[in-house]
Amino acid sequence: MRLVLGSGSPRRLELLAQIGVVPDAVRPPDIDETPSPGELPRPYCERMALEKVEAVKADPEDIVLCADTTVALGRRIFGKPADAAEAAEFLIRLMGRRHNVITAVAVRSSDRIWQKSVVTAVKMKRLSDIELNGYLDSDDWQGKAGGYAIQGPAGAFIPWISGSFTGVVGLPVAETANLLRAAGAIR
Numbered sequence: 001m002r003l004v005l006g007s008g009s010p011r012r013l014e015l016l017a018q019i020g021v022v023p024d025a026v027r028p029p030d031i032d033e034t035p036s037p038g039e040l041p042r043p044y045c046e047r048m049a050l051e052k053v054e055a056v057k058a059d060p061e062d063i064v065l066c067a068d069t070t071v072a073l074g075r076r077i078f079g080k081p082a083d084a085a086e087a088a089e090f091l092i093r094l095m096g097r098r099h100n101v102i103t104a105v106a107v108r109s110s111d112r113i114w115q116k117s118v119v120t121a122v123k124m125k126r127l128s129d130i131e132l133n134g135y136l137d138s139d140d141w142q143g144k145a146g147g148y149a150i151q152g153p154a155g156a157f158i159p160w161i162s163g164s165f166t167g168v169v170g171l172p173v174a175e176t177a178n179l180l181r182a183a184g185a186i187r
């Protein structure tokens with residue numbers, strides 16, 4: 001058995017290392033991440049994790065782990081911003097209120113898929129123009145769902161969360177360990 005991390009996210013590799021899991025291979029999935037019309041954030045996030053784990057090629061005896069992180073403001077889905085203007089748009093909508101960060105994890109062995117999604121409520125403070133523009137200039141928003149990363153400088157914008165910190169960063173480690181154990185990848 002070999003463990004394949006089906007993710008190009010350096011955060012996911014680091015979070016796995018945090019629980020002592022080092023994958024034998026890393027294979028980023030290539031899927032269409034466009035939400036379907038009217039699709040709600042949690043089903044969308046779970047569908048993404050499932051499509052990723054189905055897209056990653058592996059030998060039949062291998063175990064594949066994939067995840068998706070989606071920022072949700074009510075029914076609205078915020079993915080990874082295409083540019084600084086879109087990151088600004090996301091942050092202006094998120095500031096001064098609570099939103100949810102959903103991470104769905106999917107683990108596949110030859111004949112089975114195990115899945116779990118974790119929702120974390122996150123409060124972002126109101127940002128001054130100086131804070132917003134400084135953050136946009138940092139480029140730290142690039143490749144991050146919702147246009148921010150709690151583990152970087154934007155941590156200063158987040159006074160409160162309820163749920164899983166590692167889930168917000170991209171891989172909820174407690175739930176992931178349970179899935180890997182169920183699949184027989186760890187003891």
Ligand SMILES: Cc1cn([C@H]2C[C@H](O)[C@@H](COP(=O)(O)OP(=O)(O)OP(=O)(O)O)O2)c(=O)[nH]c1=O
Nearest residue numbers: 007008009068069144145148149150168169170
């Ligand atoms: C909200 C938030 C997201 N993120 C990141 C985690 C994910 O890498 C990214 C969401 O995009 P995803 O589509 O979940 O993942 P990805 O494209 O980076 O990697 P892959 O599909 O290959 O697994 O946002 C943070 O790092 N910190 C945060 O606080």
